[in-house]
Amino acid sequence: MSFIECIDLTHIYNAGMENQQLAVDRVNMKINEGEFVAVLGTNGSGKSTLAKHFNGLLLPSSGKCLVDGMDTTDEAHTYDIRRQIGMVFQNPDNQIIAAIVEDDIGFGPENIGLDPHEIRRNVTAALRAVNMEEFRHFSPHHLSGGQKQRVAIAGALAMNTRCLVLDEPTAMLDPRGRHEVMETVSRLNRERGITIVYITHFMEEAALADRIFVMDQKHMVAAGTPREIFRDIGTMKKRGLAVPMAAELAYRLQQRGVKLSESIINREDLVRALCQ
Amino acid sequence: MSIELKHVSHTYMPKTPFERLALDDISLLVPEGKITAIAGHTGSGKSTLIQHFNGLLKPDKGSILVDGVDIGTKTAEARAARRKVGIVFQYPEYQLFEETIAKDIGFGPGNMGCNEEEIAERVRFAMEFVDLDCETYAHRSPFQLSGGQKRRAAIAGILALKPKYLVLDEPTAGLDPRGRQALMERFCRLHREAGTTIVLISHNMDNIANYADNVIILNRGRVTLEAPPAEAFSRSELISEAGLELPEVKVIMDDLARHGLDIQQDAFTMDQAVQEIMAALRRQNRC
Amino acid sequence: MLTDITLGQYFPGTSPLHSMDARVKIVLLFIYIVAIFLFDNHINYGIMTAGAVGVVLLSRLPLGMVLKSIKPLWWIILFSFGIHLFSTPGEPIFKLWMLSMTWEGVVKGFFIGLRLVLMIMVSSMLMFTTSPLKLTDGLESLMSPLKKIGFPAHELAMMMTIAMRFIPTLLEETDKIIKAQQSRGSDIGEGNFLQRAKGMIPVLVPLFISAFRRADELAVAMEARCYQGGEDRTRMKQQRLHDVDFWAGGIFALFIISLVAVQLTLN
Numbered sequence: 001m002s003f004i005e006c007i008d009l010t011h012i013y014n015a016g017m018e019n020q021q022l023a024v025d026r027v028n029m030k031i032n033e034g035e036f037v038a039v040l041g042t043n044g045s046g047k048s049t050l051a052k053h054f055n056g057l058l059l060p061s062s063g064k065c066l067v068d069g070m071d072t073t074d075e076a077h078t079y080d081i082r083r084q085i086g087m088v089f090q091n092p093d094n095q096i097i098a099a100i101v102e103d104d105i106g107f108g109p110e111n112i113g114l115d116p117h118e119i120r121r122n123v124t125a126a127l128r129a130v131n132m133e134e135f136r137h138f139s140p141h142h143l144s145g146g147q148k149q150r151v152a153i154a155g156a157l158a159m160n161t162r163c164l165v166l167d168e169p170t171a172m173l174d175p176r177g178r179h180e181v182m183e184t185v186s187r188l189n190r191e192r193g194i195t196i197v198y199i200t201h202f203m204e205e206a207a208l209a210d211r212i213f214v215m216d217q218k219h220m221v222a223a224g225t226p227r228e229i230f231r232d233i234g235t236m237k238k239r240g241l242a243v244p245m246a247a248e249l250a251y252r253l254q255q256r257g258v259k260l261s262e263s264i265i266n267r268e269d270l271v272r273a274l275c276q
Numbered sequence: 277m278s279i280e281l282k283h284v285s286h287t288y289m290p291k292t293p294f295e296r297l298a299l300d301d302i303s304l305l306v307p308e309g310k311i312t313a314i315a316g317h318t319g320s321g322k323s324t325l326i327q328h329f330n331g332l333l334k335p336d337k338g339s340i341l342v343d344g345v346d347i348g349t350k351t352a353e354a355r356a357a358r359r360k361v362g363i364v365f366q367y368p369e370y371q372l373f374e375e376t377i378a379k380d381i382g383f384g385p386g387n388m389g390c391n392e393e394e395i396a397e398r399v400r401f402a403m404e405f406v407d408l409d410c411e412t413y414a415h416r417s418p419f420q421l422s423g424g425q426k427r428r429a430a431i432a433g434i435l436a437l438k439p440k441y442l443v444l445d446e447p448t449a450g451l452d453p454r455g456r457q458a459l460m461e462r463f464c465r466l467h468r469e470a471g472t473t474i475v476l477i478s479h480n481m482d483n484i485a486n487y488a489d490n491v492i493i494l495n496r497g498r499v500t501l502e503a504p505p506a507e508a509f510s511r512s513e514l515i516s517e518a519g520l521e522l523p524e525v526k527v528i529m530d531d532l533a534r535h536g537l538d539i540q541q542d543a544f545t546m547d548q549a550v551q552e553i554m555a556a557l558r559r560q561n562r563c
Numbered sequence: 564m565l566t567d568i569t570l571g572q573y574f575p576g577t578s579p580l581h582s583m584d585a586r587v588k589i590v591l592l593f594i595y596i597v598a599i600f601l602f603d604n605h606i607n608y609g610i611m612t613a614g615a616v617g618v619v620l621l622s623r624l625p626l627g628m629v630l631k632s633i634k635p636l637w638w639i640i641l642f643s644f645g646i647h648l649f650s651t652p653g654e655p656i657f658k659l660w661m662l663s664m665t666w667e668g669v670v671k672g673f674f675i676g677l678r679l680v681l682m683i684m685v686s687s688m689l690m691f692t693t694s695p696l697k698l699t700d701g702l703e704s705l706m707s708p709l710k711k712i713g714f715p716a717h718e719l720a721m722m723m724t725i726a727m728r729f730i731p732t733l734l735e736e737t738d739k740i741i742k743a744q745q746s747r748g749s750d751i752g753e754g755n756f757l758q759r760a761k762g763m764i765p766v767l768v769p770l771f772i773s774a775f776r777r778a779d780e781l782a783v784a785m786e787a788r789c790y791q792g793g794e795d796r797t798r799m800k801q802q803r804l805h806d807v808d809f810w811a812g813g814i815f816a817l818f819i820i821s822l823v824a825v826q827l828t829l830n
Contacts, residue, residue: 042452043423057787079789087787090450094777095784099573099695099728106799108788119799137575141731144318155788171450174317174479176519201452204524240454245482245524245546252550258557267528274553275535292628332742363746371743373768383765387748419772433747 001069002030003163003195004054004085008063011049015061023049025218026063033162036189036196038206040229041215042240047199050215051165054197055085068162083112086156090168092148096140101132101151104140108159119158126154129192130184146177150184157188163195164188171201182208203230203244207265214239227263246270277343279306279329279361279441279475284338286324298324300497302338306441311467311474313484313505316494317519322477323366325494326443329475330361342441359388362439366446368430369423377403377421377429378414384437402432406462424455431459435466442466443475448483460487485509485523485544493518509544525549532556573694578623579807580692585701587808591815592689598822599678606825608674614818615681622692632687633680640676647672695727697800704802717793725781733774740769 011024024046031037041047052058053065056072067085070077086108089095098104102123109119127133130150140148149169156164166185170178182205188194198209206212212229214222216239222229230236230243233251242248243265250264250273260273286299298321306312316322327333328340331347331354339346345357365371374380381402382395390398403410406428413421418429431447444463448456464487466472478484484491484505491508493501495518501508509515509526521527526544529552533539538556543549575581580588599611619629633640653667693701703720710716744765754762 042454052783055787057783079791082787082789087784089780089784091777091780093732094780097728097781097785097788098724103694103696103799107785107790110797110799111789111791113795113797116797116799116801119797123799139573140728159789168450174519175481175521176317201450203453240452242453246528248546249525249528249549249553252546253553256550256554258554267531270528271531271535274532274557275537292631327742330746332745359748363743365739365743365746368743370773371740371747371765371769373765373772383744383749384747387750437747 003033003035003068004031004197005029005066006050006053006063007066009050009053009060009065010062011046011053011058012061013049022218024053027215027220029213029220029223031195031197033195034189034193035211036186036209037198037211037213038209038226039197039199039213039215040201040203040206040241045215046218047215048167051087051167051197051199054163054165055082055087057087079112083108083159084161085163085165086153086159086161088149088152088156088164088166088169090171092145092152092172093140095152096148096155099139099141101138101140101143102127102136104151105154105158108155112159122158122160123154126157129157129188130154144177145173146180149173149177149181153181153184153188161194163197165197165199167199168201169198170205178202178205203242203247207244214241216240226265230265231263277308278341279473280304280341281325281328282339282341284325284328284335284340286328286333287336288324290336298497299328299335302497302499304492304499304502306473306475307490308343308440308473309471310489311464311476311487312490312492313476313478313488314492314494315477315479315481315484315518315520317479320494320518321497322494323445324497326363326445326475326477329441329443330363331358332363359437360440361443362434362437362441363443364431364434364445364447366449367427368434369426370430371433372418372426372430375417376415377408377418378410380418380429381432381436384433388437398436398438399432402436403429405435405466406432407458408432424451427451427455428459438470439472441473441475443477445477446479447476448480456483463487479520481509481515481521481523482525485525493520495519505544506542510542529553574624574628574691575694576623576692578621578692579811580618580622580688582805582807583692583811584802584804584808585693585697586705586802587804587811588689588693589698589701589705591811592685594815594819595685596682598819599681602822602826603674604826604829605674606829607822608677610818610822610825611681612677615684618685618688622688624688624691629684629687629691632691633683636679636683640679643679644672644676647675696724699723699727700798700800700802717796721793729777732777733770736773737766737770740766740773 006027006029009024009027013021013023027050039047049058053060053072054067056078059073065072067081070081072081096104097107105123105126106119109122127136130153132147132150132154135143135147140151153164170181173181185196185198186208189196200206207226207230209226212224212226213220214229230247233243233248236243246267246269247265250260250270254260264270264273281302281304284299284302288296288298302325314322314325324333328335334348339348342357342360345353347354347358372380374383378399381399385395385398400410403413408425408428418426421429448459451459460483463474467474476484476488488505491503491505492499493508493514500518501511501514509522512522515522523544525546529539529543529549538559539552541552543552619626648664648668649662651665651668651671653665655663655665657664699720703716706714706716749765750762
């Protein structure tokens with residue numbers, strides 16, 4: 001059984017009203033536990049709307065979203081699902097609730113009614129997991145963007161989350177911040193087996209995932225490993241996306257007659273192909 | 277002619293526990309007719325710096341000259357000089373406020389004292405430049421636009437001022453790859469066709485590699501490097517010290533060279549890289 | 564710059580004042596403010612001033628910081644001083660048309676000013692030494708008996724927490740928007756009243772829109788973190804009274820007793 005499964009999931013905003021708007025159209029997808037998947041798509045392609053279904057923030061207009069076998073429309077499971085699936089959003093400022101780091105991380109566990117000692121233990125463990133122990137008593141206002149996003153991740157971990165859904169978490173960060181977030185996310189996936197759903201506009205980040213889903217015009221149009229997805233540069237560009245620099249370089253060299261293996265998506269591949 | 281900063285220092289909240297020296301004795305030159313990139317991580321002083329370019333912030337020490345005029349004085353000449361500099365701040369779409377897009381774009385020219393006709397002309401020019409069809413959009417509310425369109429409408433609001441120096445603070449942040457490229461190409465066109473001097477504030481080194489004539493690296497409120505891209509990117513230690521990364525293409529090329537590909541010329545854009553690799557392969561008789 | 568405002572800012576520290584329970588601090592502050600209005604003889608003003616200075620010293624915060632907190636309210640203090648100067652009957656110092664300034668007025672104005680200064684000083688000490696979260700927790704638990712009559716204590720406390728968390732963010736945002744509009748040639752804060760009011764529109768509209776956007780995103784983020792109101796919620800930081808609170812209570816009781824004693828003796 002897959003951990004997250006969408007069956008013909010459709011979402012229409014303001015359904016039945018004059019300004020109704022189709023945002024996600026009959027999406028089918030499966031994400032396994034422990035997987036690291038990336039979701040690509042242009043602005044307005046429907047990826048954020050889709051992501052908000054994974055923990056029941058939005059409910060499908062038709063179709064289904066199952067998390068660990070539980071239907072997100074079943075109110076009895078709402079908080080169980082939200083506890084298992086943590087979300088991190090794009091703007092780090094608009095998801096931190098408290099004026100002190102540790103209080104913010106404790107917010108989730110407090111909501112689900114954990115006992116104070118357990119909350120403390122979870123908060124400490126979560127801070128350690130994102131390497132932010134020394135910032136425990138800081139005000140979020142004095143943290144960098146990357147640090148704020150790590151606080152947001154810790155806020156989810158403190159609820160013993162099994163899956164992190166990150167919606168363009170690095171869009172507002174500088175290279176250092178992006179690196180911090182990426183490193184934290186892949187380490188959590190590797191070492192703790194936390195399932196990662198990573199929405200991004202940065203192809204180099206997506207290349208690190210196990211699998212990539214591509215959305216275009218409200219539809220899920222492709223799914224596959226990074227090698228499979230980035231092989232087809234033409235289609236990716238047509239969809240308003242791109243491929244990692246190394247893949248594009250390889251493609252341009254091939255066009256000029258250099259013989260290279262088709263599936264070059266990162267620097268290491270390219271070096272191996274060209275320097276032998 | 278140029279924007280020139282001479283020994284500019286700026287301290288936030290002086291004489292409090294939060295006192296912070298944001299700019300520390302900065303001297304730099306933004307030459308007219310070029311694209312100058314200013315790079316630095318968040319908190320390096322970039323935002324503080326650009327706010328000095330049109331007098332939004334006043335330096336504690338030092339002076340700013342726009343086309344040779346000190347903009348710190350109260351003369352009409354200084355005011356005119358300040359107006360030569362247009363700044364597009366980060367996420368400019370959050371500054372939209374008027375009922376219609378045309379009114380919003382016309383806000384700046386109106387403040388400058390342009391007459392109705394001139395305002396209309398400038399609005400048309402600016403909308404055309406950011407690829408918003410005047411007929412379709414002029415009388416719509418800016419808040420009905422999509423995110424990318426809002427960004428462009430807000431940028432048009434600055435272009436309508438017809439600045440001689442256009443300062444862009446992370447203009448492509450948050451956009452998808454298509455949006456990023458399209459926007460950068462529009463700025464290049466403006467640079468080519470109207471001769472506008474562009475100051476690109478960014479931490480995206482790939483962008484800088486593709487477009488800039490000149491790179492200024494800022495770290496902890498100091499200029500640590502001011503050089504053409506080729507030279508700037510050869511100082512990898514300074515770049516990583518400043519919390520930045522080399523352009524991906526440059527990293528790839530360095531890796532290839534390290535692993536034995538006979539690369540003789542530095543390359544940091546895609547076109548250069550393709551040429552260099554082809555040349556290297558030919559030298560090594562591999563194609 | 565707008566972010567220069569320090570009122571409502573928390574300065575982390577380890578002083579006895581910092582480690583006191585927020586509820587105790589709030590209650591003592593409340594009593595102190597009542598006392599300021601009840602006791603109006605000069606000796607008691609002396610004692611209360613000494614108390615306020617003692618509290619400031621105890622907080623180990625730089626004195627300049629504390630004085631700066633009074634700055635925004637300086638005009639109100641001067642204004643009320645001026646009113647009393649001219650409106651108190653008594654022996655006139657000089658006459659200005661219908662108004663006469665009196666010695667009694669000077670004295671009364673001075674003490675009214677002192678009252679305000681003391682009030683602001685001591686209240687800002689509460690703000691400076693208590694983290695916003697502790698403060699709201701304290702208020703929530705002090706108000707929680709009112710929940711029984713339907714008073715939304717939890718919701719109010721949550722609102723305050725969020726407000727405090729977002730004050731610096733929104734101040735920064737306001738600053739940004741002002742600068743952005745100034746870059747478009749807008750003269751904010753210049754001209755007559757009408758022009759000024761009109762000049763605020765380009766700032767207020769984006770600011771409200773942005774505040775609503777933030778509120779919306781924050782609500783989604785809170786929901787994603789299982790927020791479901793005050794029911795069944797636990798707290799990580801339990802509020803317990805410590806030695807320092809009992810000491811503070813004791814010392815404060817002595818302080819009040821001496822005020823009462825002085826007042827009774829003088830009457």
